[in-house]
Amino acid sequence: MHARTIDSLALDSYQRAARVVLANHLITRSYPDRIALPLIRRWATELREDLAELFGYRLEVTETTARLFPVLDKLDAGRPARTAADRLFDRRRYAYLALALAALGRAGDQITLSELADQVAAYTERVDGLDLAADRAGDRDAFVDAVGWLAARGAVTLADGDAGGWASDPEAGEALYDIDRSVVFALFRPPRALQHLQSVTGLLGEEAGGGDTRSPAMALASRAVRRALVEQPVVYAADLREPHRSLLAQEKLVREVEQVTGLKAERRAEGVALIDSSGRLSDVRFPGTGTLAQVALLLAGEIADLVLDLDNPVAQIPRPERPLADLAEQLDTAIPATTVFAPLADTVDIFATEEDSDFAEREEPEIPVYPFIDAAWIRETVKMLAARYGATFAAQWQADVPGLTAEVVSLLERLHLVERVDTGESGTPAPPHDLGSGLLILPALARYRGAIVTIRTRAETELFISPSDMGAEDPGESVSAEQAPLDTAASAESVPAPDRATELPPDGEPAPAANVAAVDTPGEAEPVPAPDISEADPPADAEPDPAADHTELVATEKGSGN
Numbered sequence: 001m002h003a004r005t006i007d008s009l010a011l012d013s014y015q016r017a018a019r020v021v022l023a024n025h026l027i028t029r030s031y032p033d034r035i036a037l038p039l040i041r042r043w044a045t046e047l048r049e050d051l052a053e054l055f056g057y058r059l060e061v062t063e064t065t066a067r068l069f070p071v072l073d074k075l076d077a078g079r080p081a082r083t084a085a086d087r088l089f090d091r092r093r094y095a096y097l098a099l100a101l102a103a104l105g106r107a108g109d110q111i112t113l114s115e116l117a118d119q120v121a122a123y124t125e126r127v128d129g130l131d132l133a134a135d136r137a138g139d140r141d142a143f144v145d146a147v148g149w150l151a152a153r154g155a156v157t158l159a160d161g162d163a164g165g166w167a168s169d170p171e172a173g174e175a176l177y178d179i180d181r182s183v184v185f186a187l188f189r190p191p192r193a194l195q196h197l198q199s200v201t202g203l204l205g206e207e208a209g210g211g212d213t214r215s216p217a218m219a220l221a222s223r224a225v226r227r228a229l230v231e232q233p234v235v236y237a238a239d240l241r242e243p244h245r246s247l248l249a250q251e252k253l254v255r256e257v258e259q260v261t262g263l264k265a266e267r268r269a270e271g272v273a274l275i276d277s278s279g280r281l282s283d284v285r286f287p288g289t290g291t292l293a294q295v296a297l298l299l300a301g302e303i304a305d306l307v308l309d310l311d312n313p314v315a316q317i318p319r320p321e322r323p324l325a326d327l328a329e330q331l332d333t334a335i336p337a338t339t340v341f342a343p344l345a346d347t348v349d350i351f352a353t354e355e356d357s358d359f360a361e362r363e364e365p366e367i368p369v370y371p372f373i374d375a376a377w378i379r380e381t382v383k384m385l386a387a388r389y390g391a392t393f394a395a396q397w398q399a400d401v402p403g404l405t406a407e408v409v410s411l412l413e414r415l416h417l418v419e420r421v422d423t424g425e426s427g428t429p430a431p432p433h434d435l436g437s438g439l440l441i442l443p444a445l446a447r448y449r450g451a452i453v454t455i456r457t458r459a460e461t462e463l464f465i466s467p468s469d470m471g472a473e474d475p476g477e478s479v480s481a482e483q484a485p486l487d488t489a490a491s492a493e494s495v496p497a498p499d500r501a502t503e504l505p506p507d508g509e510p511a512p513a514a515n516v517a518a519v520d521t522p523g524e525a526e527p528v529p530a531p532d533i534s535e536a537d538p539p540a541d542a543e544p545d546p547a548a549d550h551t552e553l554v555a556t557e558k559g560s561g562n
Contacts, residue, residue, distance in 0.1 A: 001053060002046035003259040015262030017043045018050075019280040021059065022230055022261070027066040028154035028183050040066040050260055055230070056206045056223040065186040070231075071206045073224050075327050078414055079283060083145040084152070092139075095130050096146040099123040104155065104184045111156075113166050113175040117143055140167045147177075155183040198340055200331040222247055229257050229265075230281070233416045234273040234444045238319070238368045248272055270443040286415055287448070291394045295385060296408045297451055300417060302381050304449035307371045307441055316369040319440055320421055371441040372421075378439060379405055389453070409439065417445040 006014050017039045024032050027040055040047065044061040051057040051068070058069040081089040081097070089097070103119040104111070114134075120143065121132040133139050144167045150156050156177040165173025192202060206220065225247045228235045237245050247253055254265045254272055261281065263274040276282045287297045307314055382405040390398050397404040412418045422436040 001256065001259070002050050003256075006046070012262065013039070014043050014046060015260065016278075016280065017047060018260050019262065019276075019278065021047060021051075021066060021068050023281045023283065025068040025070060026153055026183075026186060028180070028186075029064060031153045037064075037066060054223065054256060054260060055227050056220075060186075062182065062186075064180070064182045067186045067189065069189065069191055071191075071223075071227060072204050073227060074204065075200070075331075081149060084148050087145075089145070089149075090142075092130070093142045093146050095124075095127065096120060096132065096143050097149060098188075100143075100146050100150065101155075101184065101188050104150070104179055105181075105188075107179055109181075110159065110176060110178055113144075113147065113161070113163055113177065114170060116147070116177075117170075134170050137167075140170065143167075150187075151177070153183065153187070154180055155187060156180070195340060198332075198335070199328060200335070201328050218243065222253060225253060226257050229254070229272060229274055230261065233414075234271055234442075236271040236416070236442070238270070268443070273444065284411070284414065286411070291397050291404070292407050292411055295382070295393070295397075295404065296411045297448055298385050298389075298453070299378075299381060299408055300412065300445050300448040301451045302385075303373060303418075303439075303441055304446055306373065306377075308446075308449070315372045317372045317421075317440070318367045318369050319419065372438055373441060374438045375436060378409065382408065412445070415444075417442055417448075 003011070003014065003018075020032070020036050021027065021040055024036070027036050029037055041061055041063075044059070044066075048059045048061070051059050056071045060067045060069070081094065083089070083093075099120045100116060102123065103116055107116075107119075117132060117134055117140075121134070124130045124132050131139075132143060144163050147156065147163060151158065156179055159176045159178050161175035162173060163175045166175055167173070190203070197203070206223070221243050225235075225240075225244050228240075235248060237248055240248060248271070254267065257263070257274065258265055261274065262278075263276050263281065266273050266275055274281075279285055286293060288294075306312075379402070383401055386393065386398070386401045386404065393404075409418065409420065413420060419440040419442060420436045421438065421440050
């Protein structure tokens with residue numbers, strides 16, 4: 001592994017390159033920024049060999065692109081494509097994106113938006129249930145979102161005109177794009193020929209290989225565990241089977257990932273997580289700014305207080321199974337049989353049980369149980385938070401508390417802090433934006449207990465000053481006159497989750513709570529009682545403040561002196 005032999009002065013640069021390429025599987029001259037590609041090219045040889053050895057990933061670097069081909073171990077909807085306005089792609093946008101990519105591969109050096117739309121519309125005629133009509137505003141908006149996704153990654157570059165004008169009125173507006181063919185070809189590179197697949201599961205897993213000298217089964221398992229560490233916010237031991245569970249407990253394996261990425265691992269009895277204080281590997285920073293992230297932190301604190309209340313214990317239930325086979329079968333029904341080349345079709349069954357004699361005799365641990373909180377309690381708690389701090393929320397969420405509740409829970413679930421469940425007869429997971437019967441509380445949520453909340457009212461003279469006048473280090477830290485958002489940070493008083501008998505010793509000091517990213521899990525501080533949430537009210541004899549509506553909610557870690 002090259003990371004062990006790189007000079008200490010250059011190691012930080014190598015680790016930054018590793019984080020960038022792991023977070024962005026496609027890197028171009030403009031995406032994610034203009035310094036990323038030169039950094040990857042500098043360490044191309046070392047990264048190519050280390051990523052193949054440790055993770056089974058393949059890295060291809062050219063003068064204009066760097067493309068990482070990851071290995072998928074399971075079907076996961078946790079990282080969907082998003083529009084420029086941060087809306088999730090739906091099925092229609094995904095279809096337009098795939099067809100636009102196909103059209104660009106056959107186009108010249110330039111193409112107008114209307115020409116690309118006509119080509120995609122012609123392709124949709126071959127797909128049942130899909131069409132693109134330029135006279136429908138919804139179709140135009142979805143198509144522009146797909147083209148915008150390609151433009152953000154450098155596949156196309158706006159040379160003239162405005163895509164928004166075309167979306168508003170295709171007769172009056174137009175846009176001309178330059179096509180970067182190297183990016184177009186790098187984007188669509190499936191790991192296997194799709195015409196050879198009869199099931200979506202053929203895209204999962206990897207073949208044995210690489211520089212690992214152990215048995216093929218052990219080498220594959222080791223790489224799968226390392227992949228989980230860099231792809232998931234937290235890896236719970238209870239979610240793994242043998243030999244993966246035993247490998248997760250090995251200090252050597254975790255340290256190898258630390259050496260390549262520069263992240264610090266926090267190890268607990270429940271599992272392992274990597275702490276990304278740089279923010280370059282995390283797709284979601286938590287705690288963070290904005291109403292959703294800050295209400296999620298407050299809700300996590302309320303949940304932790306409820307779960308840790310020994311006088312009023314909450315119900316505990318086992319985690320329901322989420323069978324991968326059911327999802328795969330649903331996706332497989334959408335594969336058109338006429339496109340499969342039967343003589344070369346892949347019939348590998350990844351659900352087949354492993355029969356490795358080294359692990360067959362190991363006993364499975366008993367099924368763990370987790371605290372369960374009813375959906376009604378979650379809704380009422382968010383209503384309470386909205387009533388208490390709603391004046392500081394974004395206007396969109398002040399008028400939509402149910403929507404706020406659904407989005408906050410979705411964020412916590414995405415971070416592997418809670419899990420929505422349905423305790424009815426079906427026992428199936430709740431659908432998106434539905435709380436189902438309630439939430440299972442996962443161990444990592446205990447890290448975020450004990451937020452200290454204060455209400456701060458801005459003076460009238462502060463309402464229209466610039467960020468530089470306020471001393472903000474980043475324009476994103478400023479507070480506008482129209483909306484003063486929440487400002488939250490995690491509590492440094494981290495505790496292990498309840499009903500866990502032991503703790504694995506940590507490898508190092510935890511990252512500062514204010515810099516903890518989406519992969520945060522239980523911290524290193526000694527357990528302490530959760531501090532009460534306090535509210536700083538203005539003095540009773542204070543004069544009425546003409547700017548009283550311009551308030552700011554600040555939730556900070558204990559002792560931060562914010």
